[in-house]
Amino acid sequence: MAGDELKLLxxxxxxxxxxxxxxxxxKGLNYEYVEEDLxxxxxxxxxxxxxxxxxxxxxxxxxxICESLVIVQYIDEAFASTGPSLLPVDxxxxxxxxxxxxxxxxxxxxxxxQAFSGKTEEEKDQGRKQLLAAVETLEGGLMECxxxxxxxxxxxxxxxxxxLGGLLSWLHGTEALCGVELFDAGRTPxxxxxxxxxxxxxxxxxxxxxxxxxxxFAKMRRAQLAAAEAAAAAAAAKxx
Amino acid sequence: xxxxxxxxxxxxxxxxxPFAIRAxxxxxxxxxxxxxxxxxxxxxxDLLLRxxxxxxxxxxxxxxxxxICESLVIVQYVDEVWAxxxxxxxxxxxPADxxxxxxxxxxxxxxxxxxFPALMGIxxxxxxxARAEKxxxxxxxxxxxxxxxxxxxxxxxxxxxxxxxxxxxxLGCLLPWFGAVREMFGLExxxxxNTPxxxxxxxxxxxxxxxxxxxxxxxxxxxxxKKLQAHWTAAAAAAAAK
Numbered sequence: 113m114a115g116d117e118l119k120l121l122x123x124x125x126x127x128x129x130x131x132x133x134x135x136x137x138x139k140g141l142n143y144e145y146v147e148e149d150l151x152x153x154x155x156x157x158x159x160x161x162x163x164x165x166x167x168x169x170x171x172x173x174x175x176x177i178c179e180s181l182v183i184v185q186y187i188d189e190a191f192a193s194t195g196p197s198l199l200p201v202d203x204x205x206x207x208x209x210x211x212x213x214x215x216x217x218x219x220x221x222x223x224x225x226q227a228f229s230g231k232t233e234e235e236k237d238q239g240r241k242q243l244l245a246a247v248e249t250l251e252g253g254l255m256e257c258x259x260x261x262x263x264x265x266x267x268x269x270x271x272x273x274x275x276l277g278g279l280l281s282w283l284h285g286t287e288a289l290c291g292v293e294l295f296d297a298g299r300t301p302x303x304x305x306x307x308x309x310x311x312x313x314x315x316x317x318x319x320x321x322x323x324x325x326x327x328x329f330a331k332m333r334r335a336q337l338a339a340a341e342a343a344a345a346a347a348a349a350k351x352x
Numbered sequence: 353x354x355x356x357x358x359x360x361x362x363x364x365x366x367x368x369x370p371f372a373i374r375a376x377x378x379x380x381x382x383x384x385x386x387x388x389x390x391x392x393x394x395x396x397x398d399l400l401l402r403x404x405x406x407x408x409x410x411x412x413x414x415x416x417x418x419x420i421c422e423s424l425v426i427v428q429y430v431d432e433v434w435a436x437x438x439x440x441x442x443x444x445x446x447p448a449d450x451x452x453x454x455x456x457x458x459x460x461x462x463x464x465x466x467x468f469p470a471l472m473g474i475x476x477x478x479x480x481x482a483r484a485e486k487x488x489x490x491x492x493x494x495x496x497x498x499x500x501x502x503x504x505x506x507x508x509x510x511x512x513x514x515x516x517x518x519x520x521x522x523l524g525c526l527l528p529w530f531g532a533v534r535e536m537f538g539l540e541x542x543x544x545x546n547t548p549x550x551x552x553x554x555x556x557x558x559x560x561x562x563x564x565x566x567x568x569x570x571x572x573x574x575x576x577x578k579k580l581q582a583h584w585t586a587a588a589a590a591a592a593a594k
């Protein structure tokens with residue numbers, strides 16, 4: 113179809129990229145995928161996302177769209193007549209979905225990062241506590257959105273499923289990476305069941321990276337960054 | 353020209369909260385009459401705590417008893433529910449075309465992720481060095497927004513074109529705080545020399561009926577900032593005492 117060229121600049125380990133890929137998959141859209149080396153960013157990436165220089169970037173007929181949540185909503189709106197709708201039709205339900213999407217990015221991921229790469233054990237511990245509290249709150253969110261059905265979107269995969277689902281491999285890696293189990297059938301039964309159901313979807317299987325590979329990669333990056341920081345600190349100390 | 357029969361609307365807010373200002377202005381742009389309930393965030397009331405149990409923050413829009421939280425979520429909700437309404441200043445807050453919407457959402461997210469924390473960092477800084485660092489970040493963010501304005505406005509008056517739109521609301525709500533930072537620290541976040549487009553835009557934004565009704569004077573923000581600083585200092589002292 114003319115005027116529907118889609119290119120996605122991504123990185124295999126990025127959960128933000130996974131979100132976009134899952135959305136494209138659910139909509140049945142064809143696209144060209146370009147794997148970026150984030151240590152050596154392509155000119156196309158730098159031109160397409162000059163503000164953040166990050167992936168994902170979706171380029172639709174030469175026009176770039178950045179930020180994963182913006183991209184997913186764009187896909188839903190620009191391709192409204194293709195495949196299923198991701199956001200609910202009802203404005204109130206849309207508002208609830210957007211609220212929880214913001215919660216996931218603001219309240220879940222910040223402590224996750226702290227638990228993963230906090231500088232002290234105390235910092236990491238604080239991150240873990242906040243992370244578990246956030247997950248419990250999200251369990252409530254799932255109950256509210258799903259109304260007893262299997263997914264945030266009810267019977268079918270919706271926006272919020274995509275928003276959380278893109279993170280699924282990272283979420284499964286939480287015990288290995290952050291020292292705390294994220295989804296526990298006792299504490300968060302709905303989210304545990306959701307994780308299984310989402311993981312079984314074709315889109316998830318096609319897109320999400322292998323958890324083991326991801327954990328290995330994340331540990332290596334964490335060690336690299338820590339070493340770089342230590343070296344920088346030592347160099348700064350030498351100067352003084 | 354308010355839409356009839358769209359139900360009862362309440363807004364829980366704070367006069368100086370940029371996020372509450374966004375929600376109030378969106379309602380005003382659509383001509384939606386609402387019951388505005390000013391909150392005391394140092395002593396949060398039952399209605400606020402019940403309506404926003406997750407974040408316990410303002411704004412909260414309560415439409416026919418159903419709460420909607422998060423300022424940009426509220427603005428989009430208002431835009432969608434009162435889609436056909438408007439008071440002559442323009443109807444749609446977000447544009448109709450998906451790409452225009454994506455650009456607007458991108459810049460609103462930028463304001464919230466990069467500009468707002470840096471600006472608040474200027475307030476919260478306890479050393480000159482830290483303040484200078486945050487000021488630098490704030491100026492960098494505003495420089496990006498100056499470029500964004502050129503792109504989005506396409507020669508027109510607002511980010512939204514001829515009328516106030518999503519990004520105008522997202523940024524305009526911070527104007528009282530730019531004023532506060534000028535009064536408190538002598539920092540000009542936007543000015544005719546460095547950010548001429550934004551400086552001119554700020555004047556036009558301030559002249560709109562909605563802004564005149566909703567935006568507080570900078571000294572109200574200064575007053576609140578002092579309250580917040582006292583609160584942060586007390587909290588830090590209490591934490592240290594533990």
